[in-house]
Amino acid sequence: MSERDTGTGAATGAAGPPVRRPDLATETFVAHRSLLFTVAYEMLGSAADAEDVLQETWLRWADVDPGTVRNPRAYLVRITTRQALARLRTLARRKESYVGPWLPEPLLTSPDVAEDAELADSVSMAMLLVLETLTPTERAVFVLREVFGVEYDEIAEAVGKNLAAVRQITHRARARVAARRPRATVSAAETHAALEAFRRAVNTGDLQGLLDILAPDVVFLGDGGGVAQAAPEPVVGAGRVARLAARLRRFGAAALRPARVNGCPALVLRLDGRVDTVIALHVADGRVAGLYAVRNPEKLSRMEHETVLRR
Template sequence: MAEGDAFTEHRPLLFTIAYEMLGSAADAEDVLQESYLRWSAVDPATVEHPRAYLVRVVTRQALNHLRTLKARREDYVGSWLPEPIRTAPGVSEDAILAESVSMAMMLVLETLSPAERAVFVLHDVFGYTHGEIAASIGKTEVTVRQIAHRARRHVHARRRRFEPDSGAARKVVQRFLLAAQTGEIQALMDLLAPDVVQVSDGGGKATAARHPITGSAEVARYVLGVARTSLTAATRIEQATYNGMPAARSVNGGEPDWLLAFEIHDGRISGLYVMRNPDKLRRTDAVRPLDRGELQPWKP
């Protein structure tokens, strides 16, 4: 297989790993570009297992980026959310993949150290062995096992119950959008769980709540306020799947204005993620192919 063919074949897997480690499609693309340059400088005939080799290269490049991003995000204005990616409906059929790229899980991963994040993503999401991960991140297998245990305990203590996108969830989103457009606060509150949490990301470049908003009444009032100021006759609202979750995107004048991703449990919205940062909305029209490759069984 030619060198370009091997990279192209595994590109969805490589992008998925980079995105889950970085929380940014733009940074993941940068990592893939850097990794491709390194791959193109190698004689393919000398690489016995191209997939394993490429995963190792991408992991190391993503780790380098992640250490830089950690410092940058400490100065981020307001709440930070991962860059939303439009996912094909089939992603929601893979429960592990859908949960791993969900907004809630990505926020939990953000609280891990770079090494913990890499180990958790590679082992618990992609099924790589501790030995394979040790070779990828330059640590001993014993150390990787310790990191994996620590990261898994941290994630399990903070993870929320996840339900992927479904027909029932999309109907809840439709009712939510109708209530927001017509200004029916009680209808909105009926769709929101009592302890619903809304997180908004404006990045200091668009109007957004600086801190999470909790509670159905508070979230409903905020949503109606935003709807009154942002929805016009020219607004087009599109429903789609983002990060394996039901979502809606508002487009004004051909440019995306906001994106809502919904976390829905038992027919009610328990998490609402609002993206307003224009830098993170620019690429939200493209569907991102995600892949976990050949998988091992889930190991909780």
């Protein structure tokens, strides 16, 4: 019987092992994996926990006959949402004992994320911090509806609520996000200009330059997780933040490099070849309004390779 008859690929060669095509369940899951990761990450703010959710999603999906599922995307999103909701409650308990400010786990992202303005905004550090103020159900509903455009009836099934309740939760979550969401960001060119002005001022020790580029009410948050040294409380005000940022000069200009983190401009501090700190910036009205420095080494594993995010 020929290789064509047995279903193995001729490209494997006569002596090589047969290469079998993935089954339909695996192909479907792989096709939607980036979307499912993005849903889980936006709900959790943690890539490690999002990966755990995807593992649970796969285990449940593997027990299903994909041929009986009318809409695999909706089905997988529903499983992922349910698993993320359960994980959110565990995370809430973990954050209660977290040392110092808690920040989302930063992701090194590809340029195409920035090209999708809505996606980039939804995964930005500033927006993820706003989502932290919502209840788990509000967060799930908001993310599914506002970011991924999931229909209300599908959301209702995913979160275990009736249609009327989901509409009310959506309205409430929108209002809470609108009241807290960061001021509208400036254009990509102005954002890049602000980032470069900040980096140049840090590298040259130009304190006045820092004061000029920082918003008067700029907020600095540092996340060391009790493992790495970081500011134990938020630092507010251009003067205080400028003095704090000026300390970065001692590491040298080559140590602080620009990067695209969570779809937005950021700076990465490398020491001895490893990522030491990720500083995400939120720019509004041409000035830096937020600085979010992640130093907890447990949160820096996603900074060596780009993470694919999809809607």
